[in-house]
Amino acid sequence: MLKVLDARYVVPSRKYFADVALPHLYNTTREKIRSELKEMQFYSATTDLWSSRTMQPYLSLTVHYINTSWTLRSICLQTAYFPDNHTDALSSWGLSEERLVCMTTDSGTNIIKALKDNNWPSLQCFGHRLHNAIENGVKDPRIDRAIGVCKKAVSAFSYSWKKRRDMTEVQAELGLPQHLLISESPTRWGSRQKMIERFLEQEKAITRVLGADKKTRHLVPTWQDLEVLEATNKAVKPLQDFTDALSGESYRRKKELTKTIKANIMRYLESKYCDLEKEELLDMATLLDPRFRTTYIDASKLEVVKKRAVSEISALCNSTTEEAGPSAVQENTPPKKKMTLG
Template sequence: MPFQIVEKTGFLNLMKKAVPQYKVPSRSYFSTNKIPAMYKEVRANVEEQLTEGVWFGATTDLWTSSVGGGEPFMSFTIHYLSTDWQLKSHCLETLFFPDDHTAEHITEMMENMLLDWKIKKESLSGITTDNASNMRKAFQSFPCVWFPCFGHNLNLAISKVLKIPRVESATRACRHLVQGFSRSWKRKRELQKKQAELNIPEHSLIHDVVTRWGSTFEMIARFLEQQQAICGVLAGDRNTWHFMPKDNDITVLEKVSQLLCPLHDFTDVLASEKQVTLSSLKPVLEHINNEILQDQEKDCTLTKQMKHVIREDLLMQLRYTEEMKNVLNISSFVDPRFKGSFAENLDDTVKACSDEALALASHTEDPPAASTQSTSSTNTPTTKRKEKSLSGLLQQITSAKMNRSLTPGYAMPSIQEKFNSEVNLYSSLPAISADADPLAWWKAHVEEMPMLSKVARKYLCIPATSVPSERVFSTSGHILSPQRSRLSTENVNMLTFLHFNMN
């Protein structure tokens, strides 16, 4: 609600009845005092949580508000794995971006946001944005890999399907029908009666949004679900028969719904902020190309045409560079649900993973324990009771092994040998089920495979889509409403931040 609600007569009367002795603060108290104080407190908490992250995935997007002066904003979300292998994400900024949306200005804006949050560019393992040329160019100089949003690319491909003349005509007829019901309370009322009579779920018809193909699919699917009830309503009034799509249009809508349903499901799954997504991208793409979009004998001409359009456009949009392919292969390999089952060349993938593990080990490997420390631990007197306990015996065994490793002439295994040993162990373990949590698996096996787990920590936090940033703008659109069109850009940022980060 707008800050000014605290000065409205109705609200003041309510508070006077509810808490007579309480004096309601002014509007300026909330806008200039309370909200900034809350923002400062929550920001400090988020900054503390960010210290758990070693590697970070990021998303960003650009948006222009539809109210006020049409101010442009840039969002910034961060994703990382905590010390206990929990995938965490935060909306950090929704900043006013008055400059031209050139690649140079986007790069400068992102660098300033990273600096403000004390996140090093070198700590970014990936950035996911839409496929716009300015975004693509903006992050070429970053040390991390840039990924095009899978959802955006799929949206572009399916948008071309919806422009096929027969599909466009059928979709327009369905949209006309939905509008005819939404503008008439009488038809809505009769639809509810028919739904009850026919024992059909009492769902409302759905309007689509032109920029979101998912909403068009939902509109078509809902029409097909309610088709019997809709026909019952329209049959009772001759003047409404023109709303009903023709039989040919309904057949087209059924074919469109049948093709888009699995694609819609994949888009929703890969847009999650609570699950690992990038490692699933390669298996999903392979399934889409080899199963969903492959021509079948039973397919009609229109279905084959739609599949061809999506396949050609999607393959063109997803022309991954060698660096992108490398990251996709590594992320899929270190996901215990897939391992190497989706690698085009398993040996090359293991080699790339090995190179990454060695690079990480050279920067983050802990120094070996000092000899004085091991000596003091072995010379520490222990009681007879402790020596006979399991912990005491294990302490003696590990101390003896450490002493042997410090003995001159003892050959310590090289880092490469350690990694090879970990890969052999990893490959020997059975893959977990597809619906299991890969992060929970790594949490249980991190001590067995410390080098490989570092690679997993780096790449499993990268989101496959830029949907997190788009969700930020959906929320900002509700905050910067027509009733709050004079809200300052600073307050938009603070209120959006609080919405996403308050516990």
């Protein structure tokens, strides 16, 4: 195309992009980020260990901070081959360990141990903990059976275009939405909930299509399976709808199962957030968050948390004043006011 437009133009080679263009873009971007990072006072970070499609391990490092314009920023600094040395990851970007507020990770024992060895404040990702809590909460033979039936039925449609065609015809006849069934992704509990929810939505069409074929008639779910799927679906729907799911139960057995799932999830989460150091970190973060303030802090600890916040803010102000020098103190000292945190 370029040859037709202008035969005199020579398209840069792959070597040019690999040896000149990309390194220049990388160095320019890196210097820009380093300049921005110099302006921040404190930062938190997240790190994650993951595998590529060829199963090679990589480690990512992302920093989060509020810049001078009070804008929340998140920048992925690097994704590096894991067996390499990562001890200089922060220092290579000019980041001081003393300014690290918290490092968020998954629940991997290797990552947790590494942070403890470095004496870095840390928290485990709530999304990862919630995933594990739900996986533990739904460990029940009734649920295992019902989900197994659901997955086999979904697979029967996934591998047969004829059944998908028949499904479309039955959906139109029954006035059901023209939706495809959803397969579960083993690493995402949300995909299981979506699979169950779609299965329940299309249950009448699924039953008719599977029941019409003697080879798949055994895959038709029983009323007990459907009852368990309904209870499970209501229990693992988005947490903001959890209370509505509980109050909407019509059968005692379903209600008891839903309550059991909820109790198992809450028990798991409580066991993972009972560490005193993490509680203090979360209490301080909650107090300073204008959305929450003192709403979720235990009343018996409230005064202690407030005093600690005032002490740390005062220490920070004193440190800033000392750095500015005595002349700056005299020029910029405002009238003294009592510091309060409500």
